[in-house]
Amino acid sequence: MQVTQTLSEGLKQEFKVVLPASDLAAKLETQLAEVRAKAQIKGFRPGKAPMAHLKKLYGKNLMGEVLQEAVNEANRKIVEDNKLRVASGPKLDFPEDRDLVEKALEATGDFSFVVTFETLPAFEVGSFDDISLERPVASVSDEEVEKAMSQFAERLREYEPKTEEGAKAEKGDKLTIDFEGKLDGVPFEGGTGGDVDLVLGSGTFIPGFEEQLEGVAKDEKRVVKTRFPDDYSATHLAGKEAEFDVTVKEVSGAKPMELDDELAKKYGFESLEAMRAAVRANIEADFDKASRDKLKRKLLDALDKRYSFELPPSLVEQEFEGIWREVEKERARPTSQKEFEGKSEEDLRAEYRVIAERRVRLGLVLAEIGQRAGVSVEEKDLTEAVVERARQFPGQEKQVWDFYRNNEQALASLRAPIYEERVVAHLSGLVNIADKTVTREELFAEDEEEAA
Structure with missing residues (x-):
């Protein structure tokens, strides 16, 4: 040869x-x-x-x-x-x-x-002690915990029929209704319901529907006139004026809500304090994740600015094609039209190619850093990831398990984010991080760059 x-x-x-x-x-x-x-x-x-x-x-x-x-x-x-x-x-x-x-x-x-x-390109990784980042952190207030506790209680709130003569429905009451929706006087598919429970003020129905039922009484019939939102999921109804013939079969008032041990036991806790502690822990976990996510974004931004090297065209094209498929799906949704308004396909392709290049660049940087640091994903880590994924599909656990275990590409899609998180965790120990106390709203606010 x-x-x-x-x-x-x-x-x-x-x-x-x-x-x-x-x-x-x-x-x-x-x-x-x-x-x-x-x-x-x-x-x-x-x-x-x-x-x-x-x-x-x-x-x-x-x-x-x-x-x-x-x-x-x-x-x-x-x-x-x-x-x-x-x-x-x-x-x-x-x-x-x-x-x-x-x-x-x-x-x-x-x-x-x-x-x-x-x-693959060759580049120097260098050190990271010159990178300084702020990590936003927020503490969980007692008010935050009590608000969550009230929401849990609200889910189990009980109602009883209003028995007084001519009792009128108020916001917070529960109605049991039958309704038939019409467009230009003609009933439309999916616009009919029977024995439907509706809590006034819950925002369950389309805008304007619930407000027009305030003040109704049992056995009353009322015509509700409203308009489907322009971004309504059913495209054949989006933006259309509609009328609903509504019959009120029952008006029920909310029973007093008690935050007590009995409520906690309904959720599987021994006491109210045990439930409150678990709720606080869950909120703290959410806060911690939001904090890590923002720090990760800042770290990736810093890495993106630091490294500049030639990218393999095939990897960029592969990444871009994956992104573009998702963009085309999004563009086809009526709810997303405004997002793409005024942009030509050429402009959009150029915009998302920049994103593809960033992803490939950061992927190569993280892979190089991880390799040098000996970062790895063990078999048990993948098994845990597959099990967690299977739990998201009750009744189909075996099919999900078999899919990932017999599909190397699908398994790789679980391995990649685990690897990335471990490299980021490794890097977090090498850069300078200063905690900055922020409010809950600031912690969960989406920055303009993050939205982009």
Whole structure:
């Protein structure tokens, strides 16, 4: 095998490979010998068929396998000998001359081809002690905990029918209603409901619906006129004026809500204080995650500004195509039209290609840092991730488990974020971090850059 490098340009490495006919013939002889020892050929005793006859019967098929194996071996050897860090490839260019291919298949002529590799960029990682970041932190107030406790209690709030004569519905009361929706006097699909419970002021129905039912009494009929929002999920109803014929079957008032041990026991806690402690812990976990997420964003921004190097075009294109598929799905949704208003497809492609380049750059940086630091994702970590994913699909746990365990690409989609988080955690110990106390609103506020 003869290998000659014909191009070294940036991340593109090209080689010409020549597989001599003598080497191919020798490998073919070895393959034919193995076939002769096993093949049952009419007219010949096992292992006694002439090589020329075997070559006539199986030569081209076996040579195809020989060539494939030789090409793969050549590619492996090129990567090893040249210590290439391959980003994608190899891209193979075989001869177009049919006569040359035929001679190679007959082992009477050399077989040559060109192989191109796209390699990963080399860059210095350096140190990180010159990076200084602020980490927003917020403490959980007693008011925050009590608000959450009240929300839990609200979910279990009980109602009882208003029995006084002519009792009117107020905000916070629960109605049991039948309704029929119409567009231009014609009932529409999905616009009818029976024995539907509706708490006035809950915002469950479309804007304007609940407000028009305040003051109704049991057995009263009322026509509610309203308009579906422009961004309504059912596109055939978005922006349409509608009327609903509503019959009120029951008006119920809310019973007093008690925050006590009985409420806690309904949620599986021994006491109200145990429930309150668990609620506080959950809120603190949410605050901690928000704090980590904001710190991570600042860290990635700092890394993005620090490193500048040539990116493998294939990785950028692959990342961009994934992003663009999601963008096209989003553009097709009526609720997202304003977001893309006034932007041409060319502008959008340019905008999202910048995002793809950032992701690839940061991915390469984090991978290099993680490799040097010995960061890894163990099998048990992946198992835990698959189990957690399966829990999100009650009743389909086995299907989810089998999907990830039998799909390496899907499993990689779980491995990547775990690896990234561990590299970020490692980096967090190398940069200078100062905590900054903020309010809850500031902690969860979305920055303009984050929105972008």
